[in-house]
Amino acid sequence: MIKSALFVSLQSFKKHCKPNPGAIVISIGLSTDRAPYMLGYAGSLRLGFEDEYEEKLGVRVGEIPDLHPAHQNGARIFYQGNELPDFNDALRVVKFLDRYAAKTECFDLIVHCQAGISRSAAIAQFAADKYGALLVGANPDTSGSNRRLLRLLTKVSDGVPPSIFMPPSKHAERPPQECGGPCGGWC
Numbered sequence: 001m002i003k004s005a006l007f008v009s010l011q012s013f014k015k016h017c018k019p020n021p022g023a024i025v026i027s028i029g030l031s032t033d034r035a036p037y038m039l040g041y042a043g044s045l046r047l048g049f050e051d052e053y054e055e056k057l058g059v060r061v062g063e064i065p066d067l068h069p070a071h072q073n074g075a076r077i078f079y080q081g082n083e084l085p086d087f088n089d090a091l092r093v094v095k096f097l098d099r100y101a102a103k104t105e106c107f108d109l110i111v112h113c114q115a116g117i118s119r120s121a122a123i124a125q126f127a128a129d130k131y132g133a134l135l136v137g138a139n140p141d142t143s144g145s146n147r148r149l150l151r152l153l154t155k156v157s158d159g160v161p162p163s164i165f166m167p168p169s170k171h172a173e174r175p176p177q178e179c180g181g182p183c184g185g186w187c
Contacts (some may be wrong), residue, residue, distance in 0.1 A: 002101050005124040005133040007142075010036065024100050025091065026123055028113040030105060031076075042107055045096045047089050051118045052082040053148030060076040066162035069121055072111030087162035090134060090152035093123060101131045109133060122149040130157055132140070 002024075008017070010029070017025075019040020031048035054061045057079060066087040068075040077084045100107045103122040109127050113119035122145040128134040135142065145171050155162070 001103065001106045002097065002109050002127055002133045003106040003129045004136045005111065005127040005155050006135075006137045007111045007113075007116055007120035007124040007140075008137065010112050011116050012116060013110065013112035016113075019047070019106070023108040023110055024096075026096070026120075027111070027112045028111070028119045028123075034118065043096070043100060045092060047085075047092065048078075048083075049085045049089060049116075049119075050082045051146055052084050052111065055147055056088075057082070061147075061151070062163065064156075065164050066155065067164050071166050085146065085149045085152060087156065089151055090149065090156045093126075094152060094156045097127060097131065117144045118146040121145040121150055122147075126150060126153040126157075127138070156178075 003016075005168075010105050013027075014036055015050070017023075019042065020041050023041050025038050025041045025044040026047065027038060028047045028049070029035065029045065030050060033048065035046045038046075054064055057064075059079070064077065064084065068077050068079075068086065071086070071088060077086045109124070111120040111123045111127075119141040124133075124135055124140075125145050126140040128142075129133050
């Protein structure tokens, strides 16, 4: 069971949060950042992506796909050079939270990102909505939540499949030409 959700900045996490076997941690930074020390907690999950979403980038919601077509090979969603959260990030969060929500023990969830305003707030709000976790902390206002991340978490939780942009194939872009090959003369 997840009884509470606290979202904080990386600086607050390092300064005030001490290892606790009754707490679980989700740490969010950039893919290139070094994760903070997270030993001594009941569990931890590290995610790496920037704090960007469609509305902030001036793009219509749904225009950026949820998942890269080559995601099995580790490909990520980038838009204008920014690495965005994707469906697999949301799936990892939901699986992690489901695992602790299913236990009879109570856990406090601590989520941190760089500023403690957007990415961490989205996960804390999701934990409150789905698992009934109480939002705690000095300012538990989640109005600044990363909207893309919150949408993806809800999509995963509701069992909605991801949108995947498939670029047009090169064969579809050019008209068939007579080649005289084994294809019957056209390719």
